[in-house]
Amino acid sequence: MNEIRNKLIKMIPRSMRILTRKVYLRDVTEYETYFSINLILKRFYHINLKEKINVILISSEHTEVLDFALEKNILSIKLTPDILSQLESNSSINITVEEKHMIIEQQENIQEKTSFVKDGNYYNISANGVLQLERLFSEYTFNESYMYADEIQTSYECLEISFYDNFNLNGYGLALLYPNKIIALDSTRAGTILKTNDFKNVTMGRAAVYVVKGFEMTPVKLSINEMNLITQEHNLKFLSESHELYAYIENHEIEMTAVKAEVIEDNVTMRMAYSENFEIKHFVVSDTVSEEETLFKVNSSRPGEFETEIPLSTLVDSFSRKKFKLITVGDEPLTLQPNVGYLEELGFGERLVINYQHENIKMWFYRRKDTALGFKVTRPRIRRQVTRIEGFNLEGFIKGRENFSGCSTYMIFEDRYSKEAVQLLIDEDFVIDLTKLDLKSIKSKDKTIIDVFIAMISEEGETVRKEKIKYKFSDYKKDNYYGSHSEKSGERNVHYHLITTTPFDNLKIETFTIPTEITIPDNAVEKDYNTWLVGERYDTAQDNGYAFYKYLKENTDVNAYYAIESSALDYEKIKSDPHVLPFGSDKHFEVALKAGVLLGTHDLENLLPYKPARGFFNYEDTVRVFLQHGVLGRKRVEYHKKYYDLPFDLFIVSSDPEKYDVVMRKLCYDEEDVAVTGLARFDSLPRGNKTKDILLMPTWRDWINTDEAFLTSQYFHNYNGLIHNERLIKILEDNDVQLNFYPHYRAQMYFNDEILNPSSNIKFIQLGTRTVQELLIDHSLLITDYSSVSFDFTLMNKPVIYYHFDVRKFFRQGKLRPLFQTFIGDIARTEDDLIDLIESQIKLNFKSEQPDISGIFKYQDHHNSERIYNSVKEKIKGRIDY
Structure with a gap:
């Protein structure tokens, strides 16, 4: 038989044979000295297959050839602790056969173990074309030892796990560890028992039961055959695998025998039939994005059938996908998922186009991947884009207007703060001379931002759609612009308007005003490197900016000034200082034009009365210092070097890890541009x-x-x-x-x-x-x-x-x-x-344990401002010498 099969296979062209090969992720096995990723090979018929396989691990740091074993159709890839210790980020594992890349797939509804713990870290294997080796939940420490449980008890919506007497459960709670997420369960403690009634965030799948204290995760070990728990939403089956406790979680389902939906004016009538012995009380519409749920009572004329009426607005107003549930009658209700997996003639996929509030929307019911009944609705797409900017002119297009009834198309220019706006009627292809618009009339303050929108507006004046418009050739930086224009007002003030984009490439106009009293030099403004302008946000004086300003005034001969809006509460406290400059004042402009050093806790927009960009009053000649708002490391920030045409010349940090791991590695600043000094405000902090x-x-x-x-x-x-x-x-x-x-x-x-x-x-x-x-x-x-x-x-x-x-x-x-x-x-x-x-x-009378904080603060003294000052002086010296 084998000879016949092999002859038949050889008759098939090689290219066709390769297309039939399948590689599936099966599970992960833990051995004493390594971990094995096990894959299933299907339709591989080469006699010497092992010699034709290559397995390569690829990470951001390096690539490495991995050892593997092949037994029949199981390919086992070996991961040693040495390999894992070298991984600093997520990695992929590529498999080639005869130098052709294999497409690796995840088995449907995989219930086998695909994760493991090593040296306090959690790793998960997934398949999406290639194998992904992910180190997840880096904020947690995962213990390889167990917490031993004695017993598990379940009742409706209640789980109790008893632990042995020698465990102190203070601070502990229960959690479910899925392959790629952790769900903490709100738990209470009673002696040696942890109890939870919190299953609202539980989802389908296989999850290990853990106890969690802070960010320390410990697996639960318990020997049981099988225990079931019924909650309103799910059935949880608890099993022991190698004595470790796992939960297999499934939705409650009900198989539908008939489903019909009919749109009648502003309502949708749903009629459903089923064969199982349930009495339905509510029909639930669940928004898959917001997770909001709306309940509707049902009318039942006979067992196994019901009808409900849903306002059309409930289904379409948010224009997001919906899924449906049924809630049963009783003291222990069940939420059932309507299963339509076996219904072939319900008209799924048939799109209905209706005009809803001036828009031609498409809506249809469909069978979800989990075989549940779902609903989609889409709005008509508006294709819009600015394709050319020249001077202060915009050229672009808008398509899709035919899907709106009784509407006209406008471009709207709207002040971000006051929402005052100018509207301009436009055609499908437009060329707009922005100099013809009275932008200065909508400005909420001298320096502001005007956002640009495309809008479909009905004859009654209702805004049916309003969306931002993108620039096709956007090159987002915080300090660049694509076009500009200046104009004088009746008061002879000069208004500058600059076309820029947001991080999402949406168009906006940044605008600032130079009062008529301000004299702008015709020649290049030579910067004075002993004049320093300091600031925080427009409206504050209580952070590193003001702390450093006070240091400069009290300890140096620097001609230091502080910028703040005169309407700010903090301004009232410091306005008697002649070097405190009301934002946009004559003196503010005078200092801003000549200041050689700019120092801010946020972007320098906050302390300059004009746009910080190349070509504006020799901004490029300034020394730009980022004083910081806090210690970096907890969340992503917007100060990456790539976001600036003229990045900060000096970036202040508090420790070597913050410098090397965050600002240099993640934000891409050069070593000589990052100074470990500590923050200025730390100088005035007492101890104790x-x-x-x-x-x-x-x-x-x-x-x-x-x-x-x-x-x-x-x-x-x-x-x-x-x-x-x-x-x-x-x-x-x-x-x-x-x-x-x-x-x-x-x-x-x-x-x-x-x-x-x-x-x-x-x-x-x-x-x-x-x-x-x-x-x-x-x-x-x-x-x-x-x-x-x-x-x-x-x-x-x-x-x-x-x-x-x-x-x-x-x-x-x-x-x-x-x-x-x-x-x-x-x-x-x-x-x-x-x-x-x-x-x-x-x-404890608020007693601190005095932890080691050297990884956060290199210096724990009161000389941070002095170090910042010396670092800035070094930058100035380098600029002058250059």
Whole structure:
């Protein structure tokens, strides 16, 4: 038989035979001295196949040929600890046969182990054409030892795991470790038992059961045959594999025998039939993006059938995909996923085009990959682009207008702050002379930004669609521009308008005004390197900028000035200083034109009254210094060297790891342009505690951008819940401790004294009434989440507690350094854990454990400003000598 088969195979052309080969990821096996990645080879018929295989690991650091073994159709790739120790980033593993790359696929619904732990690190193997070897969750430490459990008990929506008596469970919780995510379960402790009723974030798949304390993960070891847990959303089957506890999680499903959807005016009528013995109470529409769910009651005329009516707006308003669920009647309801995998004649994929609020939208029901019933809706696409910029003229096109009824097309120029706008009616192909527009009339202040939109506006004046427009040849940098224009107002002030783009290549216009009283030299402005202009954000004077300015005034002969808006609260405190310059004032312009050194905690936009760009008043001749807002390493920042035509000449940092691992390696600055000095504001930090007050100071979340998003956010829910927690209030009152809440400036409007009224021991600190540094000095314990102000607290040798209830989402775009390198202190994941830690710190009288912080602060003295000054002087010397 083999001879016949081989003869038949040889009759097939070689190219066709290669196309039939399949390589699948099966699992990962752990041996005493190495790990084995096991693959299944299908339709490989070469006799000497082993000699024709090549396996290469490719990472950003190096490439390496890997050893492998071949037994029948199983290819096992060997990973040794030495190989893993060299990996600093994610890597790929390529497999070639006869020098042809093999396409490696993941088996559907893979339930085998594809991950492993080594030396505290977690690795996962996945397949997407090539093998991906990923080191995930670098902020966690994974223990290879186990926590031994004694028993597991389950009931509806409840899991209890008992541990042996010698385990202290204080601070521990339960977590599920999937191949590529961690889901922490809100857990309570009772003696040697961890209990959870929190399954709202659980998803389908195979997950190992872990206990977690802070960022330390330990697997649970327990010998059981099988245990099932029913939750409203899922069925969890617990099994022991090599005595390690795993959960196999599946959705509840119900097989549909008929599904019909009909659009009647502004509603969609759904009729469904099923053969199983369930009584349905609610039909659920779930948004796959926002995860918001809307429930609708159903009408049932007979068992196994129901009908419900859904407003069309529920399905289409957000223009996102939807999925549907059914909720059963009863005290222990189940959420069922309608399975339409076996229905062949339901009209799936048939698109219905309807005119909805002036737009021709497409909508259709479909069978999702998980065989559930889904819904898609798409808006008509508007293709729009600026293809040419010359001088102050724009040329471009807009296509797709035929899909809008009763609408005209406009280009809108809108001030970013006041939202005042100029509208211009445009055709499909447009050429616009921007000099004809009165842009100066919509400016909210002398220096502002005007965003550019394309809009479809109905005859009634309703904006049906409004989208930003991109520039085809965008080369985004913070300090470049593509075209410009200047004009005089009736008051003889000169308005400069510059066409620029955002990081997403969207068009915008940056504009600034030079008052008529300002004399602009005709010749090149020669810079004075003993005149230094310092600033922070436009409206603050309480960070490294102002700290360094005060040092310069008190300790050097530098002619130093500080720029700040006159409307700022901080301006009132420092306006008596003649070297404090109101932003845009005559004196501000005079100093800005001649200053040879510019020093800011943010982009230099914040301290110059004009556009910081080549060609504007010899900006290119200045020495540009980034003083920093905090210690880098926790999250990605916008100061990469590639984003500047004229990057910073000097980048201030606090440690060698921050210099080499972050600013040089990640932000691509040269070694001689990064100075390890420490931050200026650190100089005025005392050491030790003087009070028994607690400061609660969280940072912001960039995904919250509307009032509704804030008030429905986990962020608001968690902090509002914390300050109203009865247990916390009692602890504060019993110990006569004050907790002062200082929300981020963007959250201040949502928190106030009226909200914080449950106890006189919890107070709201209004923005501008105290400087951040005063608050840090005057408190003994800081509670924050990810804010860099924690570094100031740590440097004062005072304890910090971090509240990380949304750590995965906050760091969704990645981290610059592992969390354990920058978060010095205790970390709470739940409100109960946070209150436990607060109570513990009060009992300890806020005593810090004095951790080693040399990896964050090279210098722990009060000479940071002096080192910054000397570093700037060296840069000036280099500029003059050059």
